[in-house]
Amino acid sequence: MLDRPVLQGLFRYGFSLTHDEAAACDLLQDALEISLRKIPDNADAAMRYVKSIMRNRFIDQYRRDQRHPTVSFDDHDKQPVVIDPRVLEDMVIAEHEVESIMAVLEPLERELLFLWAVEGCTAQEIADQTESPRGTVLSRIHRLRQKILRQQALAGNAAEGGAS
């Protein structure tokens, strides 16, 4: 059904949403408990099914969590966007910046990075997996790039300030 590499992949996907290993494990277990009766026999379909349950469940729980009332999961941008989906490909990042950037990203931004970098998904594939319009995914990619650049600039200013 779901072998260990698939379970590990789902766990990492859960970690991209939760940014917490214990919460990612709980999320995966919750999704398996819900989906076992309906899980498809085909391994790829089963993985996609469990992943979609993890995502929906995480978003439900996140919305209910009063500690984070300001995050929107409904940013279906209406404005037309002309964005090259490869804008992330040419970005470089310092080794020590990764953790701090991951910590400031919203769950859906980390998810987007995970799907793009780890699973190698295209913008269209991310749109299909997250059931979002492709334009929304491209907007998110654009905003994600801006956010990472801002974070890098902040880190650079802090380093210069600390050095002076």
Added chain:
Amino acid sequence: MNRPLKQAVRQHFEPRALSTAQLERLEALMSVNAPGLTTGRPIAKPWIGWPAAAAIAALLAVIMLLAPGPVDEIPMTDRIAMEVARNHIKLKPLDVETDNMDGIRRYFTDLEFAPVKSQLLASSNLELLGGRYCSIQSVPAAQLRVSAPDKHNLKTLYQSEYRKDVFGPLPVLENGGVPVAVNVKGITVRIWVEKGLLFALTEAVELEPIEHGK
């Protein structure tokens, strides 16, 4: 040192992995509920002869006899109580909020049993708050949250299909059985079987009055 973003993100996620214990728990969850399904791993061919296998089996038997307290020797009621208490303490968000069993039954359609009211709790005036999917010892279960009439005491009531092959013998209410009470993590967990379902209810541990001057 600067690296491409894609590589850096991959290296951020790659070390994250479920532990062996976590993997085994998830595999148990899948195997209990779909015993005919394999995990996709190829079946290994025997790599040793029968005499060597017999010698290893004998050695393992001796080790098992000498080893103190393997997990299987922990009574099933204790294992259920530990799991129930752990989840009760977490108090995870409810999947469905409802104050009646009809609402519960309408929501829990993916279970292979229908959640029911317990006769044992009929006179306790517990107020139903809602529920969420969960499992006990890898068997799918409904985790219901109830509160005492004073509203200050949240309790968790588990209901699961009573799988004797998994849970072993437990007191059956209809046969005159009395619920087993296990104290764990500061919580009393009462466990019984009723209407073909396993029930587990958390309660605050009753404190013995302290007698001064002794």
